[in-house]
Amino acid sequence: MSSGQANSERSARHPALDNIELVAFDLDGTLIDSVPDLAVAVDAALGDHGQRPVGVDKVRDWVGNGSRKLVERALAHALATAPERLEPQAVETVHARFLDHYAEKPYAQTTLYDGVRQCLSALATRSVTCVLITNKPIAFVGPILSHFELADFFALTLGGDSLDEKKPHPAPLLHAAQHTSTAPAKALMVGDSRHDIAAGKAAGFRTLAVTYGYNHGEPIAACRPDHIVTTLAELG
Template sequence: MLDWPRSNVDAVIVDLDGTMVDTLGDFVQALQRMVADLPLPYRDFVVEQALVERLVGKGSENLIKGLLAHIDQGVAATDNVALFEQAWASYQHHYRAINGRYSEVYPGVRDALAGWQQAGLPMVCVTNKPAAFARDLLQEKGLAPFFPLVIGGDTVARKKPDPMPLLHACERLGTVPGRTLMVGDSSNDAQAARAAGCPVLLVSYGYNHGEPVDQVDADAVVDRLTQLRWI
């Protein structure tokens, strides 16, 4: 168990992909359907989960650019604007159609959120996923009641690891960053929290661009969110 003084925290910011929901299956499916809409050599590419795990985390645009660049060694990501726009439109269409269908809520997440709610902690979901997709996923997985406020990658001008989304969340919550806990799974979350002045807790089971999370600068790491105990 990880004991955390309740008197030191006024609210909690929670990441979505890799923290609350394992969405790699959704990403793989949407990207595979996306490349099938593109010309060769993209059309025949097989999207593997390990590759997506390394690319995910910095927003849908970066995910798509990273995949296209991987397929053609960087040409599409820098030179072919029309290809990216075609891929982006296709990805949005396919992701909207399958959002939540190939994903699962991580063990312990619902119980942890219910406990934090019972402890009187306001919660906001801050994700680099587009806000509409995030709201739909939370609704699909039964997590929406915990998050009346959702801040997506298109809500403010910059995404995590920039601190702007976290500072915006604190402003909306009426809390100060130093008393607002950031819960995430990656260096993106930790860097944003450090820059914003928020304490940060990471989970060990997330994506973190395929790198070990214990190498990230965080206040603590847990294997399940239910290991966090307010004292």
């Protein structure tokens, strides 16, 4: 590459990528819009236990802390009670049915956000290592990545049950940094929610948030990420 080409690439690169060797991506709400399929599974699980459906709009606000927390919020809403007042066994029972229903159709209505493939392809071309860190149970991650032909972009994939801790705890991010022999200061966490940004900051990563996705109805700017984009194509 000539010096002119190198300077041109540097000028075109988003500043979030300056001196970055590792990019960790969230999945739901960042790479894919999975809420339609999650809502179908939540409503089916509630229906199995005689409860009315909660619908896609409610589910969109509840995503982000893993599947059990999603079911807990949905069941509490259906029963018009506080989550902490639920019987743990009732949550476990409905959660088990949710997992069964979601496993049947984890990507029937799920879509890839605009700019995702462009972004991942560009990072691969630049030899930037990418990992996936999601709070979704790991059993569902592989089939979804395969469906969208994204698996080969990631050097490591962690689900919400891959380690003892999940986001917003920094452990998954620090595990990814260690696994790829990357200093946290040279890593970037990309996500759509306060949990992603909190995990990134706690791990010593730089942070980048997308303006779409699921952040419990709150503006992502309130989390004070280092960078904000409206589409991941901006990183490409």
